[in-house]
Amino acid sequence: MLRKVAADVPWKRLVRFVPRADPSKVLIGQPQDDNVDVGIALRRGLDVPVSVFSGSSVLSPGRDTGTSAVVDRVLSPLAMSEVGTIRCIGLNYKQHAAEVNMTLPTVPTVFMKPNTSLGDPWPAPTILPRLTQQDDCGDYEAELAVVIGRAAKNVSQADAMDYVLGYTACDDVSSRTAQFAQSQWCFSKGFDGACPIGPALVSPSLIPDPSKLHLRGLKNGNQVLQDCGTDDLIFPIPALISFLSQGTTLPPGTVIITGTPAGVGVVRKPKVTIRHGDEFHVEILPYIGTLVNIFENGE
Template sequence: MNDIPAIAVSDGEHLRGLTRDDAGFPGTLESLLFAEADLSDVGSTLMQAPQIDAASVRFLPLVTRPSKTLCVGLNYADHTAEVGLEQPAVPEVFPRFPSSLIGHEDEIARPPESDKLDFEAELVIVIGRRGRRISKAAALDHVAGYSIFNDATLRDYQFRTSQWGIGKNFDRTGAFGPWLVTPDTVPPGCKGLRIQGRLNGEVVQDANTDQFIYDIPALIELLSETMTLEPGDVILTGTPAGVGWSRTPRLMMKAGDVFEAEVEGLGILRNRVVDERP
């Protein structure tokens, strides 16, 4: 709001929240995550805060500078098949960097170097408690909440190398938000949630999180074998079938397009595409 940091919740109809200049401001969501704060208590407090004019708000990525953003690839068998790859014995994992992140209603930048900009609707895990070698049984205790991501990808750059990351890290291509939904409001591990991607209102991806090859506890266990997961770390859980690259003819995003990613119970992430100025 007017470039003043703020934090807000939705009461279903309105935003309620506080800015940094208001008495009782608890901190930004990012600072609260890093401090391992009790977000349910913060949310309850914010429900009593004044209404905020949604038109005055700019949504930021839920975490602007996570210590790690870990993307899991090929976690839906139908997507693996549509891109003509063999299902790996373990998930593909690659990083995203903070310079690629944008928020809800922000503009995805299609770079001048490529017109092969594709969409990927994904459910996101946000870590809330530090841990290493986390068991599946304890994994959900380390989750602060869930959100939505559009892992927009420059496909020609992605497949230039075996590591994929170069096509996933163009500036302003990773849309993230709008809400952090706490685990007490969704099924454990987000099981059974519908996930959709819509391009200009047309459904292009439609799946269910029950189709994960590796569910959320399994992903947390696997990733924490090799690295400490820190509060504010972000894990993308993979995209289902329907991406534009696999269609005939190919369906690439262009300037003026609007992509919406929706996960049942988590909201709708909406972003317009613009051409980046060189």
């Protein structure tokens, strides 16, 4: 029988980053402070020292080399070439279903983002395409992301957690006009950089039960727009993994974003949108920390 990935790995939290000492390199490592919120620390200009691992990917990080480096830029935990197609779940929080006046789904609502939608945390900009700028329809969606660690197909819910490599934060950046103009959401949610994830990938050894996390979405540092526990999920993580794997291979590196809680901008009165210069935080506690993104208008 397959055992949990967490039992085989020598790490608790990993970051993929460019070190201050050599901007030409990309390294994998574990923050030396177990309690540091990597995203917030970097945004405040603080040093984040990391124990460097021997591998070049979170999918195969190797071992602690005994050397350290200070983060210059944190990157998404996975490279674009590693994620394949990002699997996304819509309408998966009870409170969100209530705010949009929709009945609870009986099966997960699935759409996909291409790997070109993967984005890095700040200081990389998160781009609002011209289509989004035209009528100010950019929106945020704070989400928990799951990364698959080994190939999964026809997985049962009972065994689903054996395939989880780790958890991170995600912002499912959305262009609402394009979304509501179509019955399928892949176009409106799949623009370049519309799926920033990070900053840390957290092992299931720290998060044995992902239904006990708390998620917040904050605009410009202090405006709390989303605030909800993952116990409000309609379809919990094991159910999602099992469902997505039926008749379909989920390769290692597959990212599953699991839905957003209540508080999205499009249903607020007055409506809240994301514009050039706005800063958005996806905070997931404990352990994962804060994904920081600052938005810029694309050409």
